[in-house]
Amino acid sequence: MEIVLKGIAWIVNPAHWTSTAQNPSIGDRIGEHLLYTLISLAVCAAIAVPLGFAVGHTGRGRGFVILASNAARALPTLGLYAALLLAVGFGLLPITIVLVILGIPPLLAGIYSGIESVDRLTVDAARSVGMTELQILGKVEIPLGIGLIFGGFRAATLQIIATVTIAGYFGFGGGLGHYITFGIAANDFPQLAAGAILVIVLALAVDGILALIQRFVVPSVSGGTTHTMRTAGDGARHPAASYRTPIKEGH
């Protein structure tokens, strides 16, 4: 535990918070880390949101999506990153591709299980009063399934924030992973611990903010349909869609 204290000491050292030409400050590193996260999340959402809505609404292609998600989970991040660096060279693109591949499975799973979790009777009722399919999706399925959808978004965000750290490993500096890579290379364990602590705290802070948004902004539907993330008791309603690993069994 001594190493954790040394890490904290490294973080609170004011010298590490002032940026110089050679050494960006901790604040700058956090900014980079968040920037990479945001870019990847945006790309993830651009792909997963329409796809998840389509799969959840029509029920078609679900088997394929699950298969593709599981295959993506098996892809070793480090290897993929190394291959992409050799293929496209240093820059923002390789790490973004890695993070997008990593972030899509949890986001996609949250979205389609959210849409699927809506009672089919409710959907049929909406259809019978003359709603178009798009209206059903927008006015019924998305609002009712928003809890799980948001849960998938939170899971993807956490996963990406934790993994941005590898951006630094092969030498493309940037993000908080720089401290970890540099700490390993220089046997500077306090700096390494500082990097790990900063990533964890950043991830928890972002998740905390998202949790608050979920509680106050995301509409909750009576009957507890949306609050499936927090308690095990509510998990009973959507056992297959628990928050971090929205697993679907049988595939």
Next chain:
Amino acid sequence: MEWVGTNVGLIWGLALSQIWLSIPPILIGFVLSVPLGYLANRNRLASSLLLSLGGILYTIPSLALFVAIPIVIGTSLLDPINVVVALTIYAVAIMVRTAAGAFAAVPRSVQDSATAVGFSRWQRFVTVDFPLAGPVLLAGLRVVSVSTVSLVSVGAVIGTSSLGFLFTDGFQRNFFTEIWTGIIGTIIIAAIFDLLLLLVGRITMPWNRRGRGAGRSVPRSVAAVTA
């Protein structure tokens, strides 16, 4: 491809060590998560405690955890036990949540019936709760298995022998084939593990064939339990 041919011995050795490093975290993670998940499902305090702890552990970057473990538990940096401990932590972090959900999905009425015909709590756990939670537990275990196999390769950054060596070495030598060999090898191992788990599921849970949802297969298993 020529490179693969001449280095079969090296690749095979790395693959074997990747396999041996993957098995303990998956098994230990499962054995620890089942009781923890059961506990989380019965007790609100335990639930919020375990689930948020799991969330925190899961956000620790693997790169950092691999290096931090030897410092914290005092093993040597090259000891493969570091990777096993780190991956067991991730396995539990993922699996506890699934296990809690799996036990929560066991219908209350079935549990009550078991109690009514005189099952002790332990008997009920072994013969009712655990088998009925089985399909969801298996699904969670498959996620753990895939991510463990894939994460073992990150151990290469601290010099643990695994297919991840091909990533760092291939990158340094600017050699694509080597990296791709490592990626494909990792995926093949993950796929074999997954098939084995599926097979175990088929054998131990014959009532769950044809990919039915856990909830929907319950009535039959109820019949099996009460028969």
